[in-house]
Amino acid sequence: MVEAPVLSNLQQARAWAVAAAVPDPEIPCVTVADLGILRDVELVDGIAIAKVTPTYSGCPAVLAIELAVETALLDAGFQAKVERVFSPAWTTDWITDQGREKLRAYGIAPPHKSSNSKLALFGETTVACPRCGSSLTSKISEFGSTPCKAHYQCDQCVEPFDYFKCL
Amino acid sequence: MKPAAALADALITLGDDHLILGHRLSQWCGHAPMLEEDLSMPNMALDMLGQARNLYTYAGGLENKGRNEDDLAYLRTDREYKNCLLVERPNGDFAHTMLRQLYFAAFMHPFWQAATTSADDKIQGFAEKAVKEIAYHIRHAGEWVIRLGDGTEESAQRMGEAVIALHGYTDELFSTTDTMQICIEANLLPDPERLRDQWDQTIEQVFAEAFLTIPEIPFPQEGGRDGRHTEDFGHLLSELQYMQRTYPGMTW
């Protein structure tokens, strides 16, 4: 879990708030803070340094996210720099409860907490339909519309939906 | 050789495995037998490319010769690529592609697992992420190998043919180069030889469910780690490098 850091001054708090409000380019219902990929915003010598971590190694949105965070800080009047950090590696456990609720409302089943065994062959986890709540769902494909999602279908209301994979 | 130079060289070798396999997988884009697989294949390719980019970028900085990820990916000659032969094998049918992916992923999973305790914290960071991504590849490819091996008469026959065609290339996964050896001794990278039991276990488990047998391989195929590639590799490179060779220095 990434908490907003204890902030020593108002400017730093404002910089965090500005960066934290940036929406994810592929799933715009959640912000970078909801996803837990904004790790820190620090003011060093008047420059706002935002630390961002990628979700997946090959996430094509990484550059777009970094640019959006930088632009938001610049627009708010900060000198800005974005650093990419790899360690500790992001996990879906860092998605906030608020972020999970937003995903569900948007029609994406939020990830399970990391109990899921990703290695188990045919290792199914019950994924509840984000629309009707039914747990009678089937996996259509392990890989969905973006690297972070799998493709499911609800057997109750028959709607297809995305499941944000547990990582 | 200085440890930084050895590490750079070893990471480029590892990056080559990922770049070339990623390119092979991306060749399925638009050709897969169903829409779901048309999404899976580029997604797995993206994982491979993302891992290659991390490795190349870090290696480029370490070797300090001014080469970035693009120079390493696009501007070397065939003999300078040190990927193992397995990853350059043609896609063939679905049986070949999924078996190749299973063989590679079953190796990389314990590799990244062990690399999470590397003495280099950058590598630790890459490994923590990659180990979870590659787990999905084992699951996805493993399920297909089982589905085809335990499927129709024709799918079982084709799966068996893929095993005969590819199994002889798996030994090279466990070989090391001189620079890898330096990195292993410095606890920067895991020793592939120590991952063999875990690899065997994964493959045996899948093969048992798929009704496949592990063939005897009297003469394992290798050479990629020395830059000696199969004929198919030249064709792959000409496609991969086409844009940079035609318009040198182009960017999007």
Ligand SMILES: [Zn+2]
């Ligand atoms: Zn439903």
